[in-house]
Amino acid sequence: MLYFISNCIQLTALRQELSGSDLPGVVKILMLQVLLLFGQSTVASCTEAVMVHEVTMAAPDILRVEVREGAVKLGNIVALPGPSAIAYGGEIILPDGKAGIVIGPKRDHARTYDTADIARLDRAAADVAANYPPLSGLRVEGVYRKSVPWSSGKMRYGQSLMSFQHFIYLKLSGPLLEGRHTLRWPGGILPPTPFTFDDARTRASAIRASQLGHAPGDKSKIAYLALWLPDGPENGAVDFRRYGLSQFEIVDSHGTAVFSSAISLRYGPTEPEEFDGIGGRGDLITYTKRDSSTYTANRTGTYVFGLDFSAFVPVVEGRYRIRIPGLGVSDVVPMARNVWNKAAKAALGGLYNQRSGMALDGRFGYTRPECFTEASGIRVLQSKMPLVFSTEGGGGLS
Helix, strand or coil: CHHHCCCHHHHHHHHHHHHCCCCCHHHHHHHHHHHHHHCHHHHHCCCECCEEEEEEEEECCEEEEEEECCCCECCCEEECCCCCCCCCCCEEECCCCCEEEEECCCCCEEEECCECCECCCCHHHHCCHHHCCCECCECEEEEEEEEEEEEEEECHHHCEEEEEEEEEEEEECCCCCCEEEEECCHHHCCCCEEEEECCCCCEECCEECCCCCECCCCCCCEEEECCECCCCHHHHECCHHHHCCCEEEEECCCCCEEEEEECEEEECCCCCCCCCCCCCCCCCEEEECCCCCEEEECCCCCCEEEEECCCCCCCCCEEEEEEECCCEECCCEEECCCHHHHHHHHHHHHHHHCCCCCCEECCCCCEECCCCCHHHCCCCCCCCCCHHHCCCCCCCCC
16 A cells, blocks of 8 residues: 555545554554655655644534644755855855855855745635534534644745644534544545544543643642633633533543542633732733624633642652543643652753853753853954944844
């Protein structure tokens, strides 16, 4: 079968079929790698197709399908035979035909432009509910989409280049039953998408939990249940009480429930939030919709439910998830005594690796010689102009 992959669409369909299959994880990974190996010539010579990245449950009757366009291919830094006669930042054409700009204090390197040969999602077709065939006997009654850039770069003359990830919410005519399903796209704009709904395994994108995790003895452990639909009814607000969801569970790595408690409403969309992030109470905001009408809501714009598991003190450290029967599970919530040490190390490492004027010794995984000092070979000049009058001081004198 692999020798007959003749185009990107075929390769994409095979990859998506494998991704949604029930094969064991190791077998699935090996087969995807084989597909990649035999499909390299195909992928390299054609437009990169739009791919379904993930299917999750947003509500019992709402699917969230994440669709990604191809990634922007970043350029490279290329050493030149010697200093270029072209000014720093000027365009240069390399012997292999690639274009870029001259960089480096000696103008002896070039940075080639970023490129992309990617297909775009047919948004007009994807946005019409009537275009979708029934899904396991359920009609698609509404489509709500949020599109955001996820891969970007720079082309010639500083023009931006980006591809998008699309979060497509499909409102069904009733709750989706557990089991195997296949989503078929309008007009075949994407290959059929098989997926399994199992509320003990399927990710519920409306459950918002700390992926940093908690130390077992933390006094406060809270997650949230919330969903806002772009351009949806009720100004996008979704009230999970109408689904009869009242309880949540904490499950361990084996899927065994080790704690349960009630789901409780914390805020509605028109209630001021308790804090605004800087010490005051959150104000309500007036939003303008596409049709120029306005409405008032807080920053979430929807109903926010609390999943308070502060009373849960795990005996065994490990990877836990929050499960809501009929909806699905959260991302992994680690429970370990060292979670805050790991957070501190990551934060300090980010600050350290951004330091200028000193050598980085690798203590946070990255080494670099001393830079931006005379000792590093840079000529440093002192200006007598006050900073406020310079281009570095808020756009003063140029």
